[in-house]
Amino acid sequence: MTTTEATAPAPAVPTTPAGRAADYLDQRTGIGVAVKAFARKVFPDHWSFLLGEIALYSFVVLIITGIFLTMFFVPSMGLTTYDGPVTTLQGQTVSEAFNSTLRLSFEVRGGLLMRQIHHWAALIFVASAVTHMMRVFFTGAFRKPRELNWMVGFTLLILSLLAGFSGYSLPDDVLSGNGLRITDGVVKSIPIIGSYLSYFIFGGEFPGHDIIPRLFTVHVLLIPGLILALVGLHLLFVVLHKHTQYPGGGRTDKNVVGFPLFPVYVAKAGGFFFVVFGLLALMGGTMAINNVWNYGPYDPSPVSAGAQPDWYMLFLEGSLRLMPGQAEVVIGGFTLSLNVLIPAVVIPGLLFTFLALYPFVEAAITKDKSPRNVLDRPRNVPTRTGLGVAFLTAFIILALAGSNDLIATHFRLSINSITWVLRFALFIAPVIAFWCTKRICLGLQRKDRELVLHGHEHGRIVRTETGEYFEVHKPLTEQERWLRVNYTAHAPLELSEAAYDATTGEKNPRYRKAKRWSALSRFFFQDRIEPVTPAELEAAQHHAHPAPELAARQPETDGRVGS
Amino acid sequence: MNTPDVTTHETGREVTAATPADTFADPGLPDHKDRLADKDPKASRRAELQTVILFAISVIGTISMMIVFFTVPLDGTTAGVRTQNLALGLCLGFALLGIGLGAVHWAKTLMSDHEVVEERHNVATEPEDREQAVAALAAGVKDSGIARRGILKGAVVSALALFPLAIAVPLVAEVGGDWNIGKFRHTLWRRGTRLATDPTGRPIKASDVTIGSAYHVIPYQEDIPEDVRPGTHGWIDEKAKAIVLMVRLDPAVLKEAEDRKDWSHDGIVAYSKICTHVGCPVALYEQQTHHLLCPCHQSTFDVADGAKVVFGPAKRPLPQLPITVDDEGYLVAQSDFLEPVGPSFWERLK
Numbered sequence: 001m002t003t004t005e006a007t008a009p010a011p012a013v014p015t016t017p018a019g020r021a022a023d024y025l026d027q028r029t030g031i032g033v034a035v036k037a038f039a040r041k042v043f044p045d046h047w048s049f050l051l052g053e054i055a056l057y058s059f060v061v062l063i064i065t066g067i068f069l070t071m072f073f074v075p076s077m078g079l080t081t082y083d084g085p086v087t088t089l090q091g092q093t094v095s096e097a098f099n100s101t102l103r104l105s106f107e108v109r110g111g112l113l114m115r116q117i118h119h120w121a122a123l124i125f126v127a128s129a130v131t132h133m134m135r136v137f138f139t140g141a142f143r144k145p146r147e148l149n150w151m152v153g154f155t156l157l158i159l160s161l162l163a164g165f166s167g168y169s170l171p172d173d174v175l176s177g178n179g180l181r182i183t184d185g186v187v188k189s190i191p192i193i194g195s196y197l198s199y200f201i202f203g204g205e206f207p208g209h210d211i212i213p214r215l216f217t218v219h220v221l222l223i224p225g226l227i228l229a230l231v232g233l234h235l236l237f238v239v240l241h242k243h244t245q246y247p248g249g250g251r252t253d254k255n256v257v258g259f260p261l262f263p264v265y266v267a268k269a270g271g272f273f274f275v276v277f278g279l280l281a282l283m284g285g286t287m288a289i290n291n292v293w294n295y296g297p298y299d300p301s302p303v304s305a306g307a308q309p310d311w312y313m314l315f316l317e318g319s320l321r322l323m324p325g326q327a328e329v330v331i332g333g334f335t336l337s338l339n340v341l342i343p344a345v346v347i348p349g350l351l352f353t354f355l356a357l358y359p360f361v362e363a364a365i366t367k368d369k370s371p372r373n374v375l376d377r378p379r380n381v382p383t384r385t386g387l388g389v390a391f392l393t394a395f396i397i398l399a400l401a402g403s404n405d406l407i408a409t410h411f412r413l414s415i416n417s418i419t420w421v422l423r424f425a426l427f428i429a430p431v432i433a434f435w436c437t438k439r440i441c442l443g444l445q446r447k448d449r450e451l452v453l454h455g456h457e458h459g460r461i462v463r464t465e466t467g468e469y470f471e472v473h474k475p476l477t478e479q480e481r482w483l484r485v486n487y488t489a490h491a492p493l494e495l496s497e498a499a500y501d502a503t504t505g506e507k508n509p510r511y512r513k514a515k516r517w518s519a520l521s522r523f524f525f526q527d528r529i530e531p532v533t534p535a536e537l538e539a540a541q542h543h544a545h546p547a548p549e550l551a552a553r554q555p556e557t558d559g560r561v562g563s
Numbered sequence: 564m565n566t567p568d569v570t571t572h573e574t575g576r577e578v579t580a581a582t583p584a585d586t587f588a589d590p591g592l593p594d595h596k597d598r599l600a601d602k603d604p605k606a607s608r609r610a611e612l613q614t615v616i617l618f619a620i621s622v623i624g625t626i627s628m629m630i631v632f633f634t635v636p637l638d639g640t641t642a643g644v645r646t647q648n649l650a651l652g653l654c655l656g657f658a659l660l661g662i663g664l665g666a667v668h669w670a671k672t673l674m675s676d677h678e679v680v681e682e683r684h685n686v687a688t689e690p691e692d693r694e695q696a697v698a699a700l701a702a703g704v705k706d707s708g709i710a711r712r713g714i715l716k717g718a719v720v721s722a723l724a725l726f727p728l729a730i731a732v733p734l735v736a737e738v739g740g741d742w743n744i745g746k747f748r749h750t751l752w753r754r755g756t757r758l759a760t761d762p763t764g765r766p767i768k769a770s771d772v773t774i775g776s777a778y779h780v781i782p783y784q785e786d787i788p789e790d791v792r793p794g795t796h797g798w799i800d801e802k803a804k805a806i807v808l809m810v811r812l813d814p815a816v817l818k819e820a821e822d823r824k825d826w827s828h829d830g831i832v833a834y835s836k837i838c839t840h841v842g843c844p845v846a847l848y849e850q851q852t853h854h855l856l857c858p859c860h861q862s863t864f865d866v867a868d869g870a871k872v873v874f875g876p877a878k879r880p881l882p883q884l885p886i887t888v889d890d891e892g893y894l895v896a897q898s899d900f901l902e903p904v905g906p907s908f909w910e911r912l913k
Binding site: 040041042077078079084085086093105106107109110112113116117145178181182184185186188189190191192193194195196198199200203204205206207208209210240241242248249250252253254255256257258259260263264265267268270271272273274275276277278279281282283284285286288293298299300301302303304305306307317320321322323324325326327328330333334335336337339340343344371373404405415416419478479481482485486533534535 | 585586589590591592593632637639640641645647648649650651652655656657658659660661662663665666667670674675676678679680681682683685735738739741742744746747761762779781794795796799800802804836838840841842846847858859860861862872874875876877878905906907908910911
């Protein structure tokens, strides 16, 4: 509209107010170039692309509600006597942090709503980030050129966990205090520096009087600042690479098919922000969360059973619960708490390392150097899909273990047997999940082949004049077929190095490494289903056709089939 | 859709024959399907009206929120806060959802849904640009003379590598307080410190403790230094280490190590309440089995048998507090714990 007119070099003086404003701005910023580039920028459409948007919008909601909360929250562990409206707590010695949390909940109009929206938004923020990451993983959206953006997203995930944890601890209630105490215990288990690290965090012995103000700074400045910067980088990469798209007719690695940013995505994405915020507001209004006045201020002595951390910390909690205590060892007089170190540091370390490095491993075993902008259908990469499901299975089992006391009380089971079952399940279930998923993927691929080669079944049996029976199949449309044949089935890497040097007969030093990569590549791509080629389709059709004179008569009846 | 080609089901193996065309051709974009509002002006007007209604709902939501905010008072009761929170949340929700759903509905029904194709460009820089970039860097390096001036390079690198110390050292030195991790080894308990109930702080007479009963115990406030008594900040730090769980067992079921026979009094034993796993308070006592369960990670300790671990992620028994009675019959500690309480740490045994 007028903005684009203003960017034109023509000396025509803009007449409308909007035109004059745009001209003023453009003379000073050259914004016309950006408007030209972005106004009609094309984005592809798919519901799964909204997951990342939910994460972004909940983050914005977190900032809005968070600013509200900082106006009333006092990040101090100084002691005071509670004399507010909550009768059960009157006269108790509480920290300023706990006191102000109660004040902003009970004495500030809309304060409780903002607090509850903030907490729900935090849970949804991490949940949508995780599901967004799952979408990216299962569709292979991390492939070239997006490996670095995967790393940015991975860092964002870690930061969002830290953001959630630091915020959870701020009200200084019994639950969050015990959460911090567990953190202290975990930190102390770290060899050599553990005790000092605990002092580093708490400014002395647990709990000290520094942790709340420190966490406050981490929660409202350090982490949101980093998240904001990395979200910017994350989106910059999306603009730079242009969004990936699902496979389909006309969608290639060299184009992007969708709708223009202005007006469609301004309305859709802008509207979606309000939808997310609106739903979070409804949640904050109708669903109570973290009623700290029921738990009471932090006191090192009480603790209640059935107290669960926020969902994204459950896997760590479960990991701690599953580990048998025997693993603690003493070496040369020094205590090595492997019973804490393994579940709280090593296992999450392994899980996160897998996530962070996966794109690079896959790039190495496919030797695929071309940009991949069309997404994979998960079935077409069975081993990746299987590994992803195995990963999620391990994550879910750990989260279940983090709720084992609730499972025990709800289903009246022995907590010891649940723990034992989950201990075994942590090792066995991911393997089974991997195997089943891979087989299901291969089965779906075979089904796709079958469909492409032989068409849709109709269930209509035709008898020829000669007494021969056959079932009429309807071939796939071009679009249906293209969806099922347009993929690459990677073959295992050939071993690139010989065991011995051909001329000198000496052992080749690079042989072992090449052999390992080749073995990994075989693990990924040994079982694979190739897409149907035109020749195969033709052969199948040729082979399947009945006698020519019969085929010629067939179309007369076919129009009604399957309607 | 109603293509005249007919194939029949074939159960045998597919015939694989090599032909030059080994991949299918891209059929191009699917045909555009008109929406109702594209074809029918009535449907289009209906969609517009629906959008208007949604935005109107938002306006109503915002106005209602203002009304609720100024009319529903905060009476300080939990129920009153709940009611106001519910009303505000619903109004805000509708105010936002009206805008959101309105905009999305507008985009989905009335804005063009013809797909647009945009070409992608190479992310990588074009070769000639790359050459120019490399040349620019090379010229810069040459201008600076960094390649020839080895000492200068060393000086720059050293200065840049060292200066962060100027910020890191003061920070790290101060952030850990006095860094005296020896405090892990000591608690408030001393010889003669009376055992008191938590949280009321009344000293406990041995004669009042019945068999099977369990007490949450803290040091009696008259017997500890003033700066760490309840109500001070130091108290929370000290309480975090000093809390004890005391149980009186039938002497018949109590198994005691030889060297600890005199650590209990008449079946009354006292153990640190801090889990040896990661430090949660081990608060759940089951009278029938004499088991003490940590609600955080379910480490289970047998109080009748030296608080040994019978299940869960903890390795070590809970440290025992040696107790006895004073002249007046009050339970008192014989000394501090003889080992550090709480979770393990690297130097624990040193």
